[in-house]
Amino acid sequence: MSKKHSVIHPVLLPVIAVLCLTGCQNTVNSVENTDKNAVVNQIRDSRVITDRFLRDRLLLRSVRTARTEAGLLRVEVTATNARTGIFSQLWSGLTGENPYRFDYIFRWQDAGGMTVQTPLSGWRTVSAYPGETVFLQSVAPTAACQDFILEIKESN
Numbered sequence: 001m002s003k004k005h006s007v008i009h010p011v012l013l014p015v016i017a018v019l020c021l022t023g024c025q026n027t028v029n030s031v032e033n034t035d036k037n038a039v040v041n042q043i044r045d046s047r048v049i050t051d052r053f054l055r056d057r058l059l060l061r062s063v064r065t066a067r068t069e070a071g072l073l074r075v076e077v078t079a080t081n082a083r084t085g086i087f088s089q090l091w092s093g094l095t096g097e098n099p100y101r102f103d104y105i106f107r108w109q110d111a112g113g114m115t116v117q118t119p120l121s122g123w124r125t126v127s128a129y130p131g132e133t134v135f136l137q138s139v140a141p142t143a144a145c146q147d148f149i150l151e152i153k154e155s156n
Helices: 012-023 086-094
Strands: 048-050 058-067 073-081 100-109 124-128 133-139 147-154
Touching: 048 058, 073 100, 073 124, 073 147, 100 133, 124 133, 133 147
Parallel strands: 048 147
Antiparallel strands: 058 073, 073 133, 100 124, 100 147
16 A cells, blocks of 8 residues: 655745745834823923933923913923933932922013012922923913023922
């Protein structure tokens, strides 16, 4: 009795293996940010002053101004804690900087650029977790205030 054996030509075996492997594989290659809503651009505004520690840790996203119904200047500054990524978060956790704390103060100016003294001005403290966006807001104390300077520094 003779048995028929089907023999695959030795040259075809690697070709069949490659076709099987590539047929089961997704051939679309794409790269994107983990956070699809992330804003990668940082704006610069001469009215916002930071210390050297915050320069790379807190990214300025927007500065918006409006007037209240009473005619007072209202300001909102949006910033994001840039301490993201596994190494930055690990370091922040080890050094006690998670959440990251910083202080800010709005200094109001009149039309001539002179500082308007007010007893309501004082430093405020904010905490921001890695990647978190914070909104720093204030309303001018008088209608004479036409502009502002926002000072931000790392909390002690």
